[in-house]
Amino acid sequence: xxxxxxxxxxxxxxxxxxxxxxxxxxxxxxxxxxxxxxxxxxxxxxxxxxxxxxxxxxxxxxxxxxxxxxxxxxxxxxxxxxxxxxxxxxxxxxxxxxxxxxxxxxxxxxxxxxxxxxxxxxxxxxxxxxxxxxxxxxxxxxxxxxxxxxxxxxxxxxxxxxxxxxxxxxxxxxxxxxxxxxxxxxxxxxxxxxxxxxxxxxxxxxxxxxxxxxxxxxxxxxxxxxxxxxxxxxxxxxxxxxxxxxxxxxxxxxxxxxxxxxxxxxxxxxxxxxxxxxxxxxxxxxxxxxxxxxxxxxxxxxxxxxxxxxxxxxxxxxxxxxxxxxxxxxxxxxx
Amino acid sequence: xxxxxxxxxxxxxxxxxxxxxxxxxxxxxxxxxxxxxxxxxxxxxxxxxxxxxxxxxxxxxxxxxxxxxxxxxxxxxxxxxxxxxxxxxxxxxxxxxxxxxxxxxxxxxxxxxxxxxxxxxxxxxxxxxxxxxxxxxxxxxxxxxxxxxxxxxxxxxxxxxxxxxxxxxxxxxxxxxxxxxxxxxxxxxxxxxxxxxxxxxxxxxxxxxxxxxxxxxxxxxxxxxxxxxxxxxxxxxxxxxxxxxxxxxxxxxxxxxxxxxxxxxxxxxxxxxxxxxxxxxxxxxxxxxxxxxxxxxxxxxxxxxxxxxxxxxxxxxxxxxxxxxxxxxxxxxxx
Numbered sequence: 001x002x003x004x005x006x007x008x009x010x011x012x013x014x015x016x017x018x019x020x021x022x023x024x025x026x027x028x029x030x031x032x033x034x035x036x037x038x039x040x041x042x043x044x045x046x047x048x049x050x051x052x053x054x055x056x057x058x059x060x061x062x063x064x065x066x067x068x069x070x071x072x073x074x075x076x077x078x079x080x081x082x083x084x085x086x087x088x089x090x091x092x093x094x095x096x097x098x099x100x101x102x103x104x105x106x107x108x109x110x111x112x113x114x115x116x117x118x119x120x121x122x123x124x125x126x127x128x129x130x131x132x133x134x135x136x137x138x139x140x141x142x143x144x145x146x147x148x149x150x151x152x153x154x155x156x157x158x159x160x161x162x163x164x165x166x167x168x169x170x171x172x173x174x175x176x177x178x179x180x181x182x183x184x185x186x187x188x189x190x191x192x193x194x195x196x197x198x199x200x201x202x203x204x205x206x207x208x209x210x211x212x213x214x215x216x217x218x219x220x221x222x223x224x225x226x227x228x229x230x231x232x233x234x235x236x237x238x239x240x241x242x243x244x245x246x247x248x249x250x251x252x253x254x255x256x257x258x259x260x261x262x263x264x265x266x267x268x269x270x271x272x273x274x275x276x277x278x279x280x281x282x283x284x285x286x287x288x289x290x291x292x293x294x295x296x297x298x299x300x301x302x303x304x305x306x307x308x309x310x311x312x313x314x315x316x317x318x319x320x321x322x323x324x325x326x327x328x329x330x331x332x333x334x335x
Numbered sequence: 336x337x338x339x340x341x342x343x344x345x346x347x348x349x350x351x352x353x354x355x356x357x358x359x360x361x362x363x364x365x366x367x368x369x370x371x372x373x374x375x376x377x378x379x380x381x382x383x384x385x386x387x388x389x390x391x392x393x394x395x396x397x398x399x400x401x402x403x404x405x406x407x408x409x410x411x412x413x414x415x416x417x418x419x420x421x422x423x424x425x426x427x428x429x430x431x432x433x434x435x436x437x438x439x440x441x442x443x444x445x446x447x448x449x450x451x452x453x454x455x456x457x458x459x460x461x462x463x464x465x466x467x468x469x470x471x472x473x474x475x476x477x478x479x480x481x482x483x484x485x486x487x488x489x490x491x492x493x494x495x496x497x498x499x500x501x502x503x504x505x506x507x508x509x510x511x512x513x514x515x516x517x518x519x520x521x522x523x524x525x526x527x528x529x530x531x532x533x534x535x536x537x538x539x540x541x542x543x544x545x546x547x548x549x550x551x552x553x554x555x556x557x558x559x560x561x562x563x564x565x566x567x568x569x570x571x572x573x574x575x576x577x578x579x580x581x582x583x584x585x586x587x588x589x590x591x592x593x594x595x596x597x598x599x600x601x602x603x604x605x606x607x608x609x610x611x612x613x614x615x616x617x618x619x620x621x622x623x624x625x626x627x628x629x630x631x632x633x634x635x636x637x638x639x640x641x642x643x644x645x646x647x648x649x650x651x652x653x654x655x656x657x658x659x660x661x662x663x664x665x666x667x668x669x670x
Contacts, residue, residue, distance in 0.1 A: 027379060028487060031571075033417035033556055034383035034478065036485045039374050044362060048369035049475060051428040051462045082368035093386040093473050127386045133468020138428050140384060140475050143369065150371045152363060221368055236366075 012102055013094070013128060016109025023122035025088060035124035037089055037142070044150055046143035048079035054134035062178040065104045067200040069111025070118075072139035075223060077119045078204035078276040080143035082221035084151040084213025086206055087121040089142040095131035119204070151209075151219035156237035158305035160217055160281040163290060163297040165208040168226045169254025169265070172272020174199030176257055187256055195253035202276040209278055211293045216280040225273040226300070227323025230309045233281065240308045243270070243301035243321055251275075270311070271322040347437055348429070348463060351444025358457035360423060370459035372424055372477070379485055381478040383414035389469035397513040400439045402535040404446025405453075407474035410558060412454045413539035413611040415478035417556035419486040419548025421541055422456040424477040430466035454539070486544075486554035491572035493640035495552055495616040498625060498632040500543040503561045504589025504600070507607020509534030511592055521595055522588070530588035537611040544613055546628045551615040560608040561635070562658025565644045568616065575643045578605070578636035578656055586610075605646070606657040 014021070014030055021029040028036040039045050052072050054060055063071075069092075077087045092112060096105070105128075116123050121141065174195035177184040184192050204221075213219060218237065220229045226248070230241045250258075250269040258268035281303060282290060290297050301312070309321040349356070349365055356364040363371040374380050387407050389395055398406075404427075412422045427447060431440070440463075451458050456476065509530035512519040519527050539556075548554060553572065555564045561583070565576045585593075585604040593603035616638055617625060625632050636647075644656040 027483075028485065032487050033414040033554075034381040034420070034485075036418065036480075037380040037382060038482070039380055041376055045372040045374055045380070046369040047372060047424070047426060047460060047475075047477070049426045049428050049460055049462050049473075051430055051464050051471075051473065053430050053464055053466055053471075055467050056430075056465045079368040083371065085369070089382070091382065091384045091475065093384050095386055095388050095391075095471055125382060125384055127384050127473075129386050129388055130391045131388055131469065131471075132390050134466065136386075136388075136430055136466075136471055136473075138384075138386065138462075138471075138473045140382075140426065142382070145371075147373070148362075150363065150369075152367050219368075 012105040013109040016106050017113050017123055020113035020116035020123050026122050026124055029122065029124040037124065040144060042147055043144040044147050046080050046083050046085045046145055046150065047140065048076045049138065049140045050075045051136060051138040053136050060135060063200060065107035066111030066114070068137055069108045070115045070201050072137040073112070073115045073119055073141065074202045074204050074276065076139045076141035077206065078221045078223060080141055081204045081206045081209035082219050082278055083145055084149060084209050084219060085143040085145035086210060087119050087141050087143045089124050090116065090121050091125040091140040092123065093127040093138040095129050095136040097131050097133065097135055100135060149213065151213045151216055153218050153220045153232050153236035155217040156233050156239045156281040156303045157217060157283065158239055158303050159284055160303040161284060161287045161299050162241065162301045162303065163280050163282060163299050164226065164249065164277050165205045165294060165297055166277040167249045167251035168222065168275050168277065169269025169272045170195055170198030170251030171202065171274040172268065173251065173254040173257035183260060186260055191253045191256050195257065198251065199274060202274065204276050205278045208294045208297070212278065212280045212297065215282050215286040215289060215293060217283060218281040220279050222275040222277045222279060223273065225271060225275065225323065226279065227270040227321050228273060229279040230321055231323045234309050239303040240306045241301060241303055242310050242312050244312045246314050247298065247300045249298045267322050347440040348444040351441050352448050352458055355448035355451035355458050361457045361459055364457065364459040372459065375479060377482055378479040379482050381415050381418050381420045381480055381485065382475065383411045384473065384475045385410045386471060386473040388471050395470060398535060400442035401446030401449070403472055404443045405450045405536055407472040408447070408450045408454055408476065409537045409539050409611060411474045411476035412541065413556045413558060415476055416539045416541045416544035417554050417613055418480055419484060419544050419554060420478040420480035421545060422454050422476050422478045424459045425451065425456050426460040426475040427458065428462040428473040430464050430471040432466050432468065432470055435470060484548065486548045486551055488553050488555045488567050488571035490552040491568050491574045491616040491638045492552060492618065493574055493638050494619055495638040496619060496622045496634050497576065497636045497638065498615050498617060498634050499561065499584065499612050500540045500629060500632055501612040502584045502586035503557065503610050503612065504604025504607045505530055505533030505586030506537065506609040507603065508586065508589040508592035518595060522591055526588045526591050530592065533586065534609060537609065539611050540613045543629045543632070547613065547615045547632065550617050550621040550624060550628060552618060553616040555614050557610040557612045557614060558608065560606060560610065560658065561614065562605040562656050563608060564614040565656055566658045569644050574638040575641045576636060576638055577645050577647050579647045581649045582633065582635045584633045602657050
């Protein structure tokens with residue numbers, strides 16, 4: 001490697017991290033065989049891992065080192081939020097191709113530090129290795145939640161209201177725009193920027209998750225899209241789900257991109273992924289308290305005792321809910 | 336993919352795991368946004384992450400799915416051992432190229448289950464994604480150690496005895512043999528098998544680490560070889576180190592391979608990596624108790640107050656200690 005080897009790149013990431021490697025509950029962070037953490041008594045520990053692979057989940061052409069650092073933490077922080085917890089610690093493994101230089105590693109370290117501050121967690125370890133192929137960033141986030149208070153995907157009951165914490169389809173629109181500059185030029189710049197930001201710099205809903213968890217029977221994030229999240233609930237509980245097309249909060253950028261592509265905005269938004277909002281199932285008697293708990297939460301449908309995930313059109317007709325998501329997969333491979 | 340997509344491969348790994356996904360302290364394992372763990376009160380939590388990349392750390396030609404599953408846990412368990420802790424939980428992310436079939440995924444899942452039983456930990460999560468390039472396995476192991484009792488690399492004092500928990504160079508010999516079948520044919524089959532096993536199925540020294548930790552000022556594993564471990568101690572404490580060539584417990588397979596290659600066995604063993612033994616620095620007054628604590632521990636040298644890592648030859652001459660390790664790197668890139 002032109003920059004003189006692995007140690008320099010590791011040192012660059014670690015040096016840029018600075019204070020982001022320390023924090024409450026960290027007895028020893030980066031620099032030994034393992035990190036030493038001191039979880040708070042009375043809390044359960046949450047742990048999740050998400051790998052981002054170049055040309056499967058992102059392209060380096062349109063993802064900066066800072067974007068990738070933000071995202072590799074954000075996707076796992078979103079999992080912690082989907083349990084009703086808050087993030088505390090993170091580790092990140094990087095597999096770096098030879099053409100990644102020292103400047104990229106330094107920028108990645110700075111991006112990790114910024115994301116760690118934003119998500120209020122400490123980066124306590126990881127690994128940096130060579131890759132003879134794509135760049136891979138693999139993040140692990142540890143979180144905490146009051147003992148026995150984690151919200152699972154199971155626990156949905158017929159009659160539960162389904163609410164989402166924000167707009168859907170924006171990240172999917174961003175993906176289309178970044179992979180097709182001609183399409184992007186046909187969209188107002190502010191909408192295009194919004195869509196790209198939804199994809200590259202998602203905001204996990206930690207506060208909303210903590211607010212909704214006590215009222216929710218089940219909680220899941222929209223990493224695989226609203227369609228994917230509904231499918232996850234249906235796999236985990238003996239219920240079916242109906243989503244009302246006219247209530248889905250389609251992101252304005254997603255609506256614009258769908259129209260340019262000649263697709264129905266709701267169908268586009270349901271099949272898109274990576275929005276990192278949350279989907280909660282809330283008992284009807286708790287539904288009245290939702291606006292106070294999470295002002296942006298929108299009711300989009302309900303659980304029913306008939307199996308299956310359905311989209312209810314404004315004319316009352318039912319169609320199978322579009323779902324699943326795989327950024328660059330051909331349609332036949334989509335989940 | 337011929338096998339019908341990502342879900343099947345994920346399901347194959349998870350199904351093969353079976354009971355290895357459950358255990359004490361696991362409130363919820365695989366299958367939700369995050370795992371929910373209940374660490375024992377009074378213990379610190381240890382966490383470490385290690386990525387293994389095809390053609391950087393292993394070749395699929397000579398690494399079975401079961402071998403890789405064992406190794407991706409073993410290397411991180413070794414880090415926990417090097418803190419004086421015991422492993423409790425693990426997560427593994429896999430990035431799989433299209434030519435990895437369902438049978439491989441099932442075998443990997445079985446291998447993880449076997450390794451989890453052997454290392455007495457529960458596999459509580461992970462991720463499975465596509466790779467357009469090499470196969471990547473990234474393991475995270477969480478362990479526990481009595482509060483405030485983790486052993487760091489820092490803490491070596493001049494006069495400390497340095498002890499290793501087993502033979503060195505065996506895994507390095509295995510790497511040479513697997514990458515050079517002609518060389519392997521010139522070695523007695525039992526020695527060749529021993530060397531391959533040291534590389535592919537390492538045994539992390541959890542019991543030895545727990546036994547040595549109370550007596551040791553510092554503890555580190557030999558993932559980067561004895562030379563690399565000594566370098567790590569010298570970076571972490573204001574000491575130098577002298578290793579006595581005639582006391583280094585060179586693995587018999589390493590000695591045989593070194594002779595075939597026309598190299599000095601001790602030099603070969605010091606520069607080789609991945610033995611996953613431990614190196615402990617022990618105060619002289621504690622040295623007498625070592626045989627009782629860890630019967631296989633061998634004293635190989637001592638810390639001195641002069642900086643630098645040196646090899647003392649039988650004739651009393653000093654030479655810089657060979658160190659660092661990078662499986663397939665050209666010599667110029669070795670650390």
